[in-house]
Amino acid sequence: AEQGLRLMRELAPAADWRARRVRLEHAEGLFDDLHALARELGVVVVENPTHFDDPPGLSLARLGPQRVRQYQPLRSLIAAGIPLALGSDGPVNPFLNLKFAITHPNNPAEAISREAAVIAYTYGSAFAEFAEHDKGRLAPGQLADLAVLSQDIFTVDAEALPATTSVLTVVGGRVVHDAGILPGTTDSASAGRLSHGGTP
Secondary structure (H helix, E strand, O other), rough: OHHHHHHHHHHHHHHHHHHHHOOEOOOOOOOHHHHHHHHHHHOOEEOOOHOOOOOHHHHHHHHHHHHHHOOOOHHHHHHHHOEEOOOOOOOOOOOHHHHHHHOOOHHHOOOOOOHHHHHHHHHHHHHHOOOOOOOOOOOOOOOOEEEEEEOOOOOOHHHHHHHOOEEEEEOEEEEEOOHHHHOOOOOOOOOOOOOOOOOO
16 A cells, blocks of 8 residues: 555646545555555545454464554544445455444454444445445435345344345335335336336
8 A cells, every 4th residue: 555655646646646536445554654645645445344354363463563453444544534435355245344344353443333334335435436426325316226124234233234134125216126025016026116217
């Protein structure tokens, strides 16, 4: 991360980089002393919380006691005003990622709230691809992308989060999955039921 940020600063003015929203994928080594430069250059950090479950002691052995406290940042990035998105590199289970983001087994001081994790997954990811005016929030004029979940991810025990499933999924205003919660429908029969132009 350090070499990339310093090269960016040498190659072009910060304003040019801010307009591009350069994404730093797996920016697990974006330590505190780089936060000001990352914010100046307008980079978006994309973290993958399933990586936060390394074997015990591995990060400490690699980084030492000082750096390990800053490794795999989440909370400090938000505090520094650096845009954060969450990705799904690893097991394709967003709720497992959510669990690791809010518990951060390797570095609990960098764990974030459930609300912050959901925002990073939705609005943060939309912002990272210049799509924040189309998706990432439930708001008038945005795509009706939403899911009705099998449990309340804001209150259920963290260990139970990975068992969460979608019982109804709507993409662009169109039902693409229904586990039988819409009256008188099956998964296939309900497809398209809410479709009317892609907005709520």
